[in-house]
Structures are given as C-alpha cells and as structure tokens.
Amino acid sequence: MKAKKKAPVVTEPDRMTEIYNVAAQLICEKGFDATSMNDIADEVGITKAGIYHYIEDKKSLLFGIMNFGMDRLETHVIRPARAVADPEQRLRTIINNHALLITSGNNARGHNPITILIEELAGLNPAQRRKIEQRKRAYFDFLRETMTKLKTEGKLKEVDTTVAAFSLFGMLLWLSHWYRPNGRLKKEQVVEEITKIALGGLLRPTARLNRK
Amino acid sequence: MKAKKKAPVVTEPDRMTEIYNVAAQLICEKGFDATSMNDIADEVGITKAGIYHYIEDKKSLLFGIMNFGMDRLETHVIRPARAVADPEQRLRTIINNHALLITSGNNARGHNPITILIEELAGLNPAQRRKIEQRKRAYFDFLRETMTKLKTEGKLKEVDTTVAAFSLFGMLLWLSHWYRPNGRLKKEQVVEEITKIALGGLLRPTARLNRK
Numbered sequence: 359m360k361a362k363k364k365a366p367v368v369t370e371p372d373r374m375t376e377i378y379n380v381a382a383q384l385i386c387e388k389g390f391d392a393t394s395m396n397d398i399a400d401e402v403g404i405t406k407a408g409i410y411h412y413i414e415d416k417k418s419l420l421f422g423i424m425n426f427g428m429d430r431l432e433t434h435v436i437r438p439a440r441a442v443a444d445p446e447q448r449l450r451t452i453i454n455n456h457a458l459l460i461t462s463g464n465n466a467r468g469h470n471p472i473t474i475l476i477e478e479l480a481g482l483n484p485a486q487r488r489k490i491e492q493r494k495r496a497y498f499d500f501l502r503e504t505m506t507k508l509k510t511e512g513k514l515k516e517v518d519t520t521v522a523a524f525s526l527f528g529m530l531l532w533l534s535h536w537y538r539p540n541g542r543l544k545k546e547q548v549v550e551e552i553t554k555i556a557l558g559g560l561l562r563p564t565a566r567l568n569r570k
Numbered sequence: 571m572k573a574k575k576k577a578p579v580v581t582e583p584d585r586m587t588e589i590y591n592v593a594a595q596l597i598c599e600k601g602f603d604a605t606s607m608n609d610i611a612d613e614v615g616i617t618k619a620g621i622y623h624y625i626e627d628k629k630s631l632l633f634g635i636m637n638f639g640m641d642r643l644e645t646h647v648i649r650p651a652r653a654v655a656d657p658e659q660r661l662r663t664i665i666n667n668h669a670l671l672i673t674s675g676n677n678a679r680g681h682n683p684i685t686i687l688i689e690e691l692a693g694l695n696p697a698q699r700r701k702i703e704q705r706k707r708a709y710f711d712f713l714r715e716t717m718t719k720l721k722t723e724g725k726l727k728e729v730d731t732t733v734a735a736f737s738l739f740g741m742l743l744w745l746s747h748w749y750r751p752n753g754r755l756k757k758e759q760v761v762e763e764i765t766k767i768a769l770g771g772l773l774r775p776t777a778r779l780n781r782k
Contacts, residue, residue, distance in 0.1 A: 515767075516766075
C-alpha cells in the first residue's frame with residue numbers, strides 16, 4: 359500500500375473506485391451494452407452530466423476498470439511477491455495474496471465483477487486490448503519464472519511449467535465465479551484449501567515437508 | 571459417441587453446428603452486441619433471410635450456443651464418466667475427457683469460443699439463465715459427489731470437496747483461454763500434465779500408487 363501512495367493510479371477509496379466497482383457490478387449483471395452511463399450515474403448517486411466528469415465514454419470505462427483491477431493485482435500480489443526471494447515462499451505469497459484479493463471482492467451472488475470483467479477484451483479497442491494483454495502477460499511470465507526457479511532447485515514435480523502456471527491461474531481466477539462470502543466457508547479457509555491443493559499438485563513432497 | 575447417436579440433441583456435423591461455431595467465434599472476437607445476424611450469415615455463407623430459418627433472434631442464438639456446449643459436455647464427459655463406477659477412474663475420465671473436449675475446440679488464438687460463451691449469462695433472459703445454471707449445477711454436483719466418494723474410500727487428501735471441485739473446474743475451464751493447438755504442446759500432453767497436477771493435488775499418494 360505504501361508503494362501505491364507514492365505513485366497512485368487511483369487513490370482509494372475515492373469516487374473513481376466507487377464508480378469502477380458499481381459499473382463492474384452492473385456490467386456483470388446486465389451485460390456491457392445493456393448498461394448505460396445513466397444506470398451507473400444513478401447507482402453511484404450523481405447526475406448523468408456528473409459522471410462524464412470522471413469517464414469519457416463506455417469503452418474507456420471498461421479499459422479503466424481493467425487497469426484498476428490490474429493495479430490492485432500489482433499492489434497486493436505482484437509487488438509483495440517480487441519482494442520474496444525464495445521461490446517456494448514467493449509461490450505461496452502469490453497464491454495467498456491473489457486468492458485473498460479475489461475472494462475479498464466477491465459479492466453475495468458469488469461473483470467478483472472486477473476480476474470477471476478483465477476477460478472482456480472484446481469490448482476494448484486494439485490499443486487498449488494490447489495494453490491489458492501485456493499486463494496479464496507480465497504476470498504470467500512472473501509466475502512461470504517462479505515455477506522455473508522451483509524446478510531448478512528440484513522442488514517442482516515433473517510437470518510442464520507452462521501448464522502448471524496456467525492451471526494455477528485457472529484455480530485462482532475461477533474463485534471470482536463461485537466463492538460466496540456469506541456461505542459456509544470463510545475466505546481464509548478457501549485460501550488455505552486452494553494453497554493445499556495447488557502446492558500438492560506442483561511441489562515435491564520433500565520440498566513441502568521442509569517448508570518450515 | 572454411441573449414446574449420442576441414440577438420442578441426439580444436435581446432429582453433427584450439420585448446419586446448426588456450423589452456425590453455432592461461427593457465431594461463437596464472432597461473438598468472442600467482437601462482443602455479443604457488436605456481432606450482427608448479418609455478420610454470422612455472411613461468415614456461414616447464407617443469406618440474412620436464410621439465417622432466420624435457423625435462429626429466431628440473437629438472445630436465442632446465445633442460449634442455443636450454450637445448450638450446444640452443454641450437450642457436448644453431456645455426450646463426451648458426463649455420460650461416459652457416469653458409466654464408470656470406480657470414483658478414481660471416474661475422476662480420471664472427467665479430467666481426461668473434459669480437457670480433450672476443450673482443447674480440441676480451441677482456435678489458433680488460444681480460445682475455445684463455445685466454452686468461453688457459456689459464462690455469458692448476462693446475455694440471457696431469466697428463464698434461459700436458470701436453465702443453463704441448472705445444467706452447470708448438475709455437472710458440479712456430479713463432480714463433487716465423485717470427490718465425496720473418493721473421500722469415503724480414503725483416497726482423497728484432507729481437502730474440502732467444494733473447493734476441490736471448483737479448483738478442478740478452474741483448471742479445466744481455463745484451458746479455453748490459453749491452449750494453442752499450433753503451439754509447443756500437443757493437446758494430449760496438456761491433458762496428461764493437467765491430470766498429473768490435479769490428481770497430485772487431490773489424491774493421496776497411496777491411492778495413486780495403486781492405480782494400475
């Protein structure tokens with residue numbers, strides 16, 4: 359959070375954050391084209407003229423939501439994980455922080471609108487799409503490098519690092535489609551279970567036995 | 571495949587299948603609202619009047635694509651897996667067949683439009699949405715029951731079956747966002763790797779040692 363204060367893309371919590379969250383929620387429920395700027399203004403409680411003070415148009419709104427999501431990933435997952443030198447601890451930090459980030463943003467219907475919308479690349483223009491794809495790619499490369507380091511240290515099972523990295527992404531990102539904060543499982547439990555399943559599938563038992 | 575011939579929902583390969591595949595591809599690239607019935611007709615090579623012989627409107631087209639996807643899942647994954655009594659073999663059948671079904675439908679850009687569109691629930695009316703949600707729920711329950719049976723037999727690790735089932739879904743469904751058929755890995759290799767990672771995370775080593 360300190361790093362974020364130094365070079366903020368969005369200052370939280372502020373009006374922009376509120377608009378992104380409200381808009382993402384509406385777009386997830388109704389679809390991108392069925393959601394009007396009016397709907398968003400109404401839900402935030404500002405006038406239609408007021409909302410254009412913050413957002414140019416719907417395409418740039420979608421792009422803004424995606425960058426907002428990637429900024430949060432950068433702040434809460436990538437930056438803290440980069441600070442961890444040991445690849446096993448780094449992998450644990452990635453899983454833990456990303457799973458917490460997603461589950462913390464899930465609504466009562468079991469959806470995390472910001473995370474879900476990051477896949478809506480079809481709504482962007484080509485330049486915007488390239489930017490978001492680059493940011494995602496950088497995260498993927500970081501995760502795969504971590505797997506490669508684990509392999510070098512003999513801690514990774516005999517698995518392909520590309521499939522391993524994408525499989526872990528799948529497990530994590532899918533949280534944004536199912537986890538209900540008002541359900542049986544607390545988010546901390548879900549994070550613990552996901553960590554167990556992921557590390558059980560990726561790390562050699564010897565590596566895990568020596569983890570403390 | 572035999573079961574499909576006995577009670578077909580869609581006869582493959584036919585014009586409907588072609589329309590669904592072409593439409594799903596276009597919608598994935600351009601977005602649902604930016605894709606017109608005209609675009610689809612053009613791409614299939616029939617007239618605009620001709621396409622309305624097959625499809626009532628765009629909402630029912632989206633619903634049709636989703637049911638088409640769920641029918642394929644039923645035929646190639648759920649039905650064959652239900653025929654397997656042993657829960658460990660059943661789990662292997664689910665992973666193997668679902669991973670193959672998805673990767674076989676991925677395009678050169680690394681996307682499986684049919685699988686991706688199954689998440690576009692916002693484009694449906696409430697009755698249609700309920701139907702698709704029921705079909706997905708039935709598959710989830712089937713997968714979780716399989717996990718529960720493995721737990722009863724002492725073959726599952728100490729993991730929560732709900733988190734386990736959703737994590738496996740995440741790994742499998744994410745294939746529809748990344749696997750490129752023209753890339754380094756053959757789909758059979760990816761299926762093998764995913765099976766290794768998933769079973770490594772879910773099954774006790776003793777269960778896996780006795781698997782043959």
